[in-house]
Amino acid sequence: MPMTIYFLHVLLAFTAIALLVVPGLMLENVAHTRDVALIKRMYALGSFHGRIGGPLALLTAVVGFVVAWQLGIPLNSGWLIAAYVVFVLVMALGIGYHARREMRIASLAQASPENAPSPELAAAIDDRLAIPMSWLSGLLWAVLIWLMVAKPF
Secondary structure (H helix, E strand, O other), rough: HHHHHHHHHHHHHHHHHHHHHHHHHHHHHHHHHOOOOHHHHHHHOOOHHHHHHHHHOOOHHHHHHHHHHHOOOOOHHHHHHHHHHHHHHHHHHHHHHHHHHHHHHHHHHOOOOOOOHHHHHHHHHHOOOOOHHHHHHHHHHHHHHHHHHHHHO
């Protein structure tokens, strides 16, 4: 039974990360095309990913607690505490920055003429924080996966 729930934890984690990261990167790339019609279509199509991936990530964490309990892993293990911190950071960054950025670009694209991005849309696309925040999110996801696999301390 513990290995079944462990498998479920890993499956949920991969699914949540795939739903959060892949569409997020796709939408970021679409925004940089500056093709307003494409931005409107793709942001309407891809807007679901956070509403599904976020709750799946939370469910992954809950199942992770059950896995640790069933396997006798102390919930105050150093690597788990580090994972809790990284998980909270990556979720906060996703909700506080990435989701808001996507909603802002989608909204501004709807209000923009289709022949060229409005100045407001162009400014949102050119946000100086977009690339560093994407790299930071990617790094946090990689660290979280590493902590779960390596259990370094």
